[in-house]
Amino acid sequence: MKDNLVFLTESELDRPLYRIFSFQRLEEIFQENKLTLVKPRLWEDPFENFILNSIGYLPDGREFQIGFRDNFYGQCWSLTKESDAMWRIYSPKKNGVKVKTTIRKLFTPLFQAGGKHTKNNGIMYNLSSFVGKVKYANTKTLTTMLKDEKRMSDRIFDQSGWGQASTFFFKRVAFQHEKEVRLIYNSQHDNQFDTFKFEIVPNDIFDEIVFDPRMNLSDYQEMRSKLLSWGYQNKIIQSGLYKIKTFTISLRSL
16 A cells, blocks of 8 residues: 555554535435545646646657546545634535544545555555645746656656656645645546546544534534434534633732
């Protein structure tokens, strides 16, 4: 598995990860027992996948485009436990739920879905499944990367699949607050659909489910009951981000 980590060490695999879903999307996950990855061109930031979307030039001056760029699917998670911005961006209707897992728990089923190849030493590997931390840089630094012939050639022509996958782990510094960890899957030309789904067991993957702090109590209770009816057995709470405590102050005698 270590060969499928991008800008990530094995010692970080048990770090907590978080992602906010709409409750409707969470229901779909429980009904199907699957997580859905989408093609990066569907992500909102138009700068995504800027490396593989670029026009290339061969040493003889011939122009080319990277044909396998649409073979990839991805999903974004965060190392940030909670923030006001996360709820407002990813739960605009105040009906979101934040799921907690770890990098290892999340990646293991995708790694298994990528194929069962074994090296001579018995270690499993695949050329399709990758997980890693996003690197953030300013636009000038990112575009300068495209002029580094050795660096670009090493990534685009890498036979292990790591190089191509790594191109999805660069983002502009304006998004640094997201502290993203990404799943990337190379479909190996089976790319006729905009989504790729892989099997999971929600009770094994999701350690905790937290409801939007702005959700009214009756909606929270109703949705919590649905979660329990689907067989979820782990922690369920509503975020207390906006709950105001009563504070006391002490004054000296005048």
